[in-house]
Amino acid sequence: MKYYAAELCDRGTVAVDDMVLVKDAPATAGSRILEGFTPLFSAEAVTRLEEKGYSVSGKTHVGEFGLDLVGEFSYYQPAEGELKGAAAELVASGAVQAALGVDMNGAPRRAAALSGVSFLKPTYGTVSRYGVISCAASGEQLGVYAATAAGISEIMGVIAGHDEKDGTSLRQKEYDYSIEKNINGKRVALVKELLALADDATRARVLAFADALKKQGVSVEEISLDWTDHANTAWQILMTAETCNNVSRYDGVKFGHRAAEYKNIDELYVNTRTEGFNFLTKSVILYGSDVLSKNRYKDCYDKSLRVRRVIAERFEKLMAEYDAILTPVCKNTSYQPYEIRQAFGKVFEESVFTAIPNLIGTPALSCGGVQLMGKQFSEGTLLSLAAGVEKEGN
Amino acid sequence: MSYELVIGLETHVELSTESKIFCSCGGHSAAKEPNDCVCPACSGMPGMLPVMNKRVVELAVTAGLMLNCEISRYTTFDKKNYYYPDLPCAYQITQLNHPICTNGCVTIKTSGGNRDIRIKQIHMEEDAGKLVHGGKSSFVDFNRTSVPLIEIVTQPDFRSAEEVVTYLNKLKSMFRLGGISECEEGAMRCDVNISIRPEGSTEFGVRTEIKNMASFEAIEKAIRYEAQRHMDALDFGTEELVQETRRFDDVSGKTFAMRNKETEADYRYFPDANLMPIIIDDEWLEQIKANKPVAVDEKAEEYREAGIFDKEIDMLLASHKIAKLLDDIVALGCDAKDGAAWILTDCAGILRKDGKTLGELAITPEKLSAIIKMVDEGKINRGAGKKILIAVIEEDVDPVAFCAQQGLDRKVDTSMIEQIIDRVMADHPQAIEDYKNGKTKAAQALFGACMKELKGAGDPAVIKELLEEKLKNA
Numbered sequence: 039m040k041y042y043a044a045e046l047c048d049r050g051t052v053a054v055d056d057m058v059l060v061k062d063a064p065a066t067a068g069s070r071i072l073e074g075f076t077p078l079f080s081a082e083a084v085t086r087l088e089e090k091g092y093s094v095s096g097k098t099h100v101g102e103f104g105l106d107l108v109g110e111f112s113y114y115q116p117a118e119g120e121l122k123g124a125a126a127e128l129v130a131s132g133a134v135q136a137a138l139g140v141d142m143n144g145a146p147r148r149a150a151a152l153s154g155v156s157f158l159k160p161t162y163g164t165v166s167r168y169g170v171i172s173c174a175a176s177g178e179q180l181g182v183y184a185a186t187a188a189g190i191s192e193i194m195g196v197i198a199g200h201d202e203k204d205g206t207s208l209r210q211k212e213y214d215y216s217i218e219k220n221i222n223g224k225r226v227a228l229v230k231e232l233l234a235l236a237d238d239a240t241r242a243r244v245l246a247f248a249d250a251l252k253k254q255g256v257s258v259e260e261i262s263l264d265w266t267d268h269a270n271t272a273w274q275i276l277m278t279a280e281t282c283n284n285v286s287r288y289d290g291v292k293f294g295h296r297a298a299e300y301k302n303i304d305e306l307y308v309n310t311r312t313e314g315f316n317f318l319t320k321s322v323i324l325y326g327s328d329v330l331s332k333n334r335y336k337d338c339y340d341k342s343l344r345v346r347r348v349i350a351e352r353f354e355k356l357m358a359e360y361d362a363i364l365t366p367v368c369k370n371t372s373y374q375p376y377e378i379r380q381a382f383g384k385v386f387e388e389s390v391f392t393a394i395p396n397l398i399g400t401p402a403l404s405c406g407g408v409q410l411m412g413k414q415f416s417e418g419t420l421l422s423l424a425a426g427v428e429k430e431g432n
Numbered sequence: 433m434s435y436e437l438v439i440g441l442e443t444h445v446e447l448s449t450e451s452k453i454f455c456s457c458g459g460h461s462a463a464k465e466p467n468d469c470v471c472p473a474c475s476g477m478p479g480m481l482p483v484m485n486k487r488v489v490e491l492a493v494t495a496g497l498m499l500n501c502e503i504s505r506y507t508t509f510d511k512k513n514y515y516y517p518d519l520p521c522a523y524q525i526t527q528l529n530h531p532i533c534t535n536g537c538v539t540i541k542t543s544g545g546n547r548d549i550r551i552k553q554i555h556m557e558e559d560a561g562k563l564v565h566g567g568k569s570s571f572v573d574f575n576r577t578s579v580p581l582i583e584i585v586t587q588p589d590f591r592s593a594e595e596v597v598t599y600l601n602k603l604k605s606m607f608r609l610g611g612i613s614e615c616e617e618g619a620m621r622c623d624v625n626i627s628i629r630p631e632g633s634t635e636f637g638v639r640t641e642i643k644n645m646a647s648f649e650a651i652e653k654a655i656r657y658e659a660q661r662h663m664d665a666l667d668f669g670t671e672e673l674v675q676e677t678r679r680f681d682d683v684s685g686k687t688f689a690m691r692n693k694e695t696e697a698d699y700r701y702f703p704d705a706n707l708m709p710i711i712i713d714d715e716w717l718e719q720i721k722a723n724k725p726v727a728v729d730e731k732a733e734e735y736r737e738a739g740i741f742d743k744e745i746d747m748l749l750a751s752h753k754i755a756k757l758l759d760d761i762v763a764l765g766c767d768a769k770d771g772a773a774w775i776l777t778d779c780a781g782i783l784r785k786d787g788k789t790l791g792e793l794a795i796t797p798e799k800l801s802a803i804i805k806m807v808d809e810g811k812i813n814r815g816a817g818k819k820i821l822i823a824v825i826e827e828d829v830d831p832v833a834f835c836a837q838q839g840l841d842r843k844v845d846t847s848m849i850e851q852i853i854d855r856v857m858a859d860h861p862q863a864i865e866d867y868k869n870g871k872t873k874a875a876q877a878l879f880g881a882c883m884k885e886l887k888g889a890g891d892p893a894v895i896k897e898l899l900e901e902k903l904k905n906a
């Protein structure tokens with residue numbers, strides 16, 4: 039695999055995925071529509087890392103607008119062999135200390151699981167989205183890939199905290215991501231329905247993770263959640279609608295790709311966007327504009343907003359009893375390249391595991407091939423549980 | 433048949449803020465070249481997020497207070513989707529579900545007496561850019577993109593074109609006085625909803641909307657044309673009226689239906705997740721209320737009571753800056769009528785000589801009141817005052833220091849005057865002899881010599897008195 043400026047990547051450096059802007063480095067979001075676009079400024083997280091002496095030297099490929107499973111549909115880097123995700127694989131190789139990724143529909147969490155590293159999708163509003171190529175503003179978050187929980191904790195300590203350039207950034211200046219050594223007595227719930235959706239190898243991984251937790255004195259209890267499908271449907275509706283709206287600015291007028299052939303402004307739009315977007319993005323645009331249309335708005339978009347509120351309440355109630363929820367991150371332990379026409383359905387199916395944190399803004403940690411979800415600001419607990427299991431593995 | 437005209441108005445007003453609504457670019461009025469006032473945010477580049485300009489909220493609330501609206505304590509933004517090259521994000525940020533002000537009312541004076549116009553709502557939104565067509569290509573200029581607007585939507589309460597124009601003129605002076613908008617050419621644009629119904633009927637007729645008119649004259653003409661078109665259709669069946677959007681052509685004076693494609697779009701409104709709901713709490717609202725200027729009518733009445741003429745009042749109220757300058761110098765102790773004359777006659781005259789208008793006046797109330805006071809207290813005469821005023825306006829000098837430096841002060845120390853008279857008398861022994869010999873004209877010559885030495889300072893009457901006394905005793 040090739041990466042932008044791969045030769046610059048070194049231990050001690052941090053890579054960023056191509057949904058994150060780095061001043062003067064081409065930014066494409068994996069799409070032809072942004073071909074040739076170079077941003078005039080860096081993302082806030084990148085600036086903060088650089089200020090603290092980290093070298094942000096490389097960018098990694100993403101699937102077009104982060105809409106696919108793990109990055110298999112990049113215009114610049116067609117998938118070959120087992121799907122792993124460029125940033126996750128780079129971290130796994132040890133070429134960089136950590137990487138930043140944008141979690142909009144679970145892609146970085148899946149990539150971490152498939153590459154054997156960790157990824158934290160933090161609480162909404164804790165990390166600035168300034169300089170993130172936005173698709174689904176209400177649920178996307180910039181997060182961190184690293185080999186270990188401690189590695190994530192270190193980078194999160196640098197990038198999190200209020201940023202006045204992002205209106206959705208929370209007021210708090212900094213957060214505590216320190217890892218507790220003792221996790222004895224913590225309570226974790228295992229979601230029966232999500233476990234049942236996964237294949238045998240994945241199930242075995244989740245159960246092994248649960249066993250490792252138990253050895254550290256953590257209680258693991260099986261629970262039943264009958265609303266995971268509703269959460270997923272609601273998020274897919276909101277996500278496609280917001281993405282459809284946010285990518286509508288890519289029209290060939292101002293920057294990025296412009297079709298060579300057009301006779302008038304309508305043709306310029308149509309030809310540019312026909313050539314510039316892949317089949318998956320086009321599906322998302324169509325789905326998203328449909329759920330926002332006059333006739334469907336109330337039953338689709340507006341209803342999803344209400345579902346979001348109900349699920350946020352239910353999740354909060356649940357988290358009063360548990361410190362974390364344990365689930366698979368994806369159905370299988372490995373994936374092969376597949377036809378793009380299947381992508382929309384495949385992603386929908388897989389995001390049942392990942393949608394809740396995007397929908398309601400809570401944190402989720404992909405580690406050891408499984409997922410830990412917690413209530414808002416519980417990143418420290420999630421990282422501590424992961425660190426406990428890492429210790430058990432060694 | 434006799435018909436009643438029913439008109440509702442949507443008026444877009446560009447706000448006078450230092451920066452755009454969601455980024456820190458200066459307002460487009462500062463722009464000299466196309467795309468001078470543009471940043472990654474207002475040109476739609478990825479990765480940028482809108483950050484609310486608080487001043488826009490304050491001006492919108494002030495407008496709402498002036499129009500007797502209810503102020504929403506919770507207000508949100510929505511995205512309106514459509515493709516056009518002058519709209520860089522392909523959506524406009526506006527307010528649909530929770531506008532900032534609702535249910536207002538404004539009274540206008542018409543030939544038929546006072547009329548109340550109900551305000552349905554006021555909402556905040558961003559303006560679009562501008563297309564420049566040239567040859568085979570078109571160009572986009574984003575200077576105006578994201579400039580803050582408020583849209584004031586009335587109920588269908590107007591019954592004539594005259595009422596509409598009266599209302600618009602009232603908004604204009606209100607907003608100028610309130611510092612909400614300077615309402616320059618093109619900064620106020622209207623969409624007019626119009627229908628007719630038989631006199632006495634309570635049901636509405638078929639409604640058409642005439643979009644985007646910037647001049648009051650055009651609005652008046654468009655309403656008259658459109659009303660006639662509706663009447664002809666109903667009376668003579670010239671055409672079938674349909675609910676549609678039309679545009680007014682200034683040259684022909686006619687309205688034309690716009691293409692359906694432009695008017696029947698589904699804008700797919702939905703909430704903007706990048707902008708958190710704005711909460712206007714008691715403290716903030718009180719703060720805005722405290723800074724709210726008095727209404728135009730009250731202000732005019734106040735000026736009238738101070739003895740200022742109506743014509744002068746109109747000139748003062750035409751600009752927030754000028755009315756405020758007068759209020760400020762009055763607060764500093766100047767007389768209102770006198771102050772108005774200084775501003776409207778003296779200041780305006782000086783600016784006019786330099787080819788400038790009163791709107792360009794840059795003088796602090798402190799300096800202007802210092803000059804007026806020196807004249808009022810008799811320290812200097814009005815001519816000297818005007819001399820100082822010119823220097824202040826053109827070179828921004830300190831009036832008191834300038835006065836002393838130029839020796840324009842009328843009440844110079846009498847001992848200094850006496851010293852000069854003594855010196856002049858010593859220099860002109862012959863004149864004194866002549867005076868003693870009964871040639872009173874000699875005193876005149878000595879007086880002139882003293883005045884020359886004093887460079888116009890000192891009260892001539894005092895000088896004359898002192899000189900005569902000295903001559904008698906010589």
Ligand SMILES: [Zn+2]
Pocket residue numbers: 452455456457469470471472473474475578
């Ligand atoms: Zn800007």
